[in-house]
Amino acid sequence: MLKITNFKKSYNKDLILQIDNLTIESGISWIRGANGTGKSTFLKSAAGIIAFEGDLSLASDVSIKAQPVAYRKLVNFAEAEPVFPEFLTGTDLIRLFTKAKDAPVKQADYFVETMKMGSYVSDPVGTFSSGMLKKLSLLLAFIGNPKLILLDEPLITMDSQALQTLYGWIDEYYSKKGTSFLLSSHQALDESFPHGIRELLVAGQTLKYI
């Protein structure tokens, strides 16, 4: 599903990750690894947020380097610690992402309702608690018709009810739309997490299946 070719990422000449050839299979995959090994770096690279050497392409051969706009329409990302301009409201951001991802205008309503965000989604995000911000950022990662959703530490700051709602979203996208997920988490995924998960490990400056 995600084909990695000659991937290399350094910060200030310090090599962080090198992945010569690896295909991450369709489905739900969990990237594990100690602090600072490069999980967020890989997810940000795959999201098209930071530059790297080499190439990443989705199964249908949409390459981030050759078709950057098409690739970014197919891959959505929620950061571990989301930051948005404080003066924008949740509704502003939903509208922006809906337009950018060519999504149906009312698509996000279902997510706002099921995550119980209706009472605050129209407020500036500067007034949001960290859990409210996390829910918004996860919601934005489901907008459009992504083939792959990247979730960096999706469980942190979420209450147990919100987690069950998130698991429901993942289950629905995976089962009904065939969306794949690549996520990182230091917390164990509980047994209500949907479906068999493949595990990958970042260690020794590379990524491989466990």
Ligand SMILES: Nc1ncnc2c1ncn2[C@@H]1O[C@H](COP(=O)(O)OP(=O)(O)OP(=O)(O)O)[C@@H](O)[C@H]1O
């Ligand atoms: N913008 C940056 N500039 C320089 N070095 C960076 C930058 N971002 C990350 N690093 C370094 O890259 C390495 C990998 O960081 P990364 O955040 O990808 O790790 P991680 O596996 O996600 O860690 P954690 O489990 O703590 O979230 C670390 O050594 C970090 O210090």
